[in-house]
Amino acid sequence: MAQKNVLQFIILGLLNEQPLTGYELTKAFDSDIGEFWSARHSQIYPLLNRMEGERLITHETEVTGEKLERKRYAVTPVGAEMLTRWLNEPTRTITPGKDEFALKLYFISDASDGRLHVMLQTQLQLHRSKLEHLEGQMKSKFSTDSQIRGHYGHYLILNHAIRRETEYCHWLEDALASAPAVADADTGTGAKRS
Amino acid sequence: MAQKNVLQFIILGLLNEQPLTGYELTKAFDSDIGEFWSARHSQIYPLLNRMEGERLITHETEVTGEKLERKRYAVTPVGAEMLTRWLNEPTRTITPGKDEFALKLYFISDASDGRLHVMLQTQLQLHRSKLEHLEGQMKSKFSTDSQIRGHYGHYLILNHAIRRETEYCHWLEDALASAPAVADADTGTGAKRS
DNA sequence: ACGGGCATGTAACACGTTACATGATTCA
DNA sequence: TGAATCATGTAACGTGTTACATGCCCGT
Numbered sequence: 001m002a003q004k005n006v007l008q009f010i011i012l013g014l015l016n017e018q019p020l021t022g023y024e025l026t027k028a029f030d031s032d033i034g035e036f037w038s039a040r041h042s043q044i045y046p047l048l049n050r051m052e053g054e055r056l057i058t059h060e061t062e063v064t065g066e067k068l069e070r071k072r073y074a075v076t077p078v079g080a081e082m083l084t085r086w087l088n089e090p091t092r093t094i095t096p097g098k099d100e101f102a103l104k105l106y107f108i109s110d111a112s113d114g115r116l117h118v119m120l121q122t123q124l125q126l127h128r129s130k131l132e133h134l135e136g137q138m139k140s141k142f143s144t145d146s147q148i149r150g151h152y153g154h155y156l157i158l159n160h161a162i163r164r165e166t167e168y169c170h171w172l173e174d175a176l177a178s179a180p181a182v183a184d185a186d187t188g189t190g191a192k193r194s
Numbered sequence: 195m196a197q198k199n200v201l202q203f204i205i206l207g208l209l210n211e212q213p214l215t216g217y218e219l220t221k222a223f224d225s226d227i228g229e230f231w232s233a234r235h236s237q238i239y240p241l242l243n244r245m246e247g248e249r250l251i252t253h254e255t256e257v258t259g260e261k262l263e264r265k266r267y268a269v270t271p272v273g274a275e276m277l278t279r280w281l282n283e284p285t286r287t288i289t290p291g292k293d294e295f296a297l298k299l300y301f302i303s304d305a306s307d308g309r310l311h312v313m314l315q316t317q318l319q320l321h322r323s324k325l326e327h328l329e330g331q332m333k334s335k336f337s338t339d340s341q342i343r344g345h346y347g348h349y350l351i352l353n354h355a356i357r358r359e360t361e362y363c364h365w366l367e368d369a370l371a372s373a374p375a376v377a378d379a380d381t382g383t384g385a386k387r388s
Numbered sequence: 389a390c391g392g393g394c395a396t397g398t399a400a401c402a403c404g405t406t407a408c409a410t411g412a413t414t415c416a
Numbered sequence: 417t418g419a420a421t422c423a424t425g426t427a428a429c430g431t432g433t434t435a436c437a438t439g440c441c442c443g444t
Contacts, residue, residue, distance in 0.1 A: 003432090004403095010297055033297065035291070038404095045424060049425095070422085088309065097293075099231070106350075152302065163361055216395075237432060259440070262439080262441065
């Protein structure tokens, strides 16, 4: 029955560090944690209401300026207990990954297929810029030892994301090395990078 | 508006290599391609019907033994064209990954949290056995050069999966090396904060 | 004869995305 | 004053999971 509803636990986890608004929760998925889970505000707001109905969280309303209201949510003891149960419960499954690019590649059965080079190149660009961004994050968030000690899990998964993207790039580079560069398809010169 | 429906293209891709039954398609997700996409039969059978209604595929009925029927599907020219369009269209997005374990880790803010060691250890076991399985696949499917040349994309992504899992294991091992093993973890020191 | 795998389907529900909708605040 | 961002919501739809349901075939 009840599917896992991981999002609910992520929200509990985030609110457990400090009370946040729905808007702030939404933004959290734009940075590091978005590497491992994502959600839009249209999923978050209804879930917050439901969770409040289940007494996992509460909110208090703040007012900015003259009229603009925002709801700052915090976990209740019930919610905190639920979060702890999730954290303590062993994770016996590997969340199945999805990767549209890998699937496309699967269907290119011929090593000399002209599309291969472009596909790999395009994807490499994407992952390189992602890697760059992650390294920026690491630099800005974990330059000192105390920053690492204070948010160790965060440090670990950012490290994880960086290593994952690094490996992804290496794989693409290796694949590119064995993929014929255009040769008979276009200009015949070495493919240049913009 | 029509979400991406990647599954549809995967089915087209698989059927384009050779006609298959719904059951065989379902099984395909248990092996290598399951590393990058997964689907159950309850999703596949209705989709096959829909795709047939859209003239992307057709089927002919076979009979095994006395009564057991199965529908063997094949792509139509329309379906083949659609597959080609998908393959040729550049993949500008990185399919967002999900990883429940990584998220849990994120919320362990204290490096000396006693739970860390067990969590990492458990996950390491999982990924090691997965890696083992993938290496078995590689050995059995791509022992010769001609096998690689004949299914190059398949080879590439299997390689990708192996490297991904290898890296995942390395990361866990490194994290474990810096995670205190039970003994001095939870004793009179700072305890854990909730 | 029976157990495991072959084979196909449907129903109910949960999760997730896109689009629609509205209004306030801040800064240039 | 206009654009970007803050802030919260709903509606419609598409995707994916779990459970229910049925029956045949093959090997032991």
